[in-house]
Amino acid sequence: xxGSHLCHHGNCIVPAHSTYEDAAAxxxxxxCHSTAQEMRxxxxxxxxxxxxxxxxPCLLQVGLELHLLIFAxxxxxxxxxxx
Numbered sequence: 001x002x003g004s005h006l007c008h009h010g011n012c013i014v015p016a017h018s019t020y021e022d023a024a025a026x027x028x029x030x031x032c033h034s035t036a037q038e039m040r041x042x043x044x045x046x047x048x049x050x051x052x053x054x055x056x057p058c059l060l061q062v063g064l065e066l067h068l069l070i071f072a073x074x075x076x077x078x079x080x081x082x083x
Contacts, residue, residue, distance in 0.1 A: 002026045006056060008033040008063040019056045032058040040064055 004026040007017040032050040036058075039046050046064060049057030 036060040
């Protein structure tokens with residue numbers, strides 16, 4: 001079993017953003033994050049969660065928002081309250 005970050009950020013400590021699952025399922029989530037990044041790059045709407053993991057879907061919008069904030073080195077006050 002592995003700890004899987006549904007928001008795709010290994011340093012995240014928000015309990016609702018994590019789950020335990022087997023290694024194959026954890027690795028499979030990488031494709032969800034890549035797909036969300038591609039959708040954003042094409043100007044498409046990114047869904048809140050993935051359709052591939054019905055029990056605990058990936059948090060696609062949260063993952064991209066965190067990625068953009070971290071990349072820009074800007075974490076506005078109160079952002080973690082919304083996650």
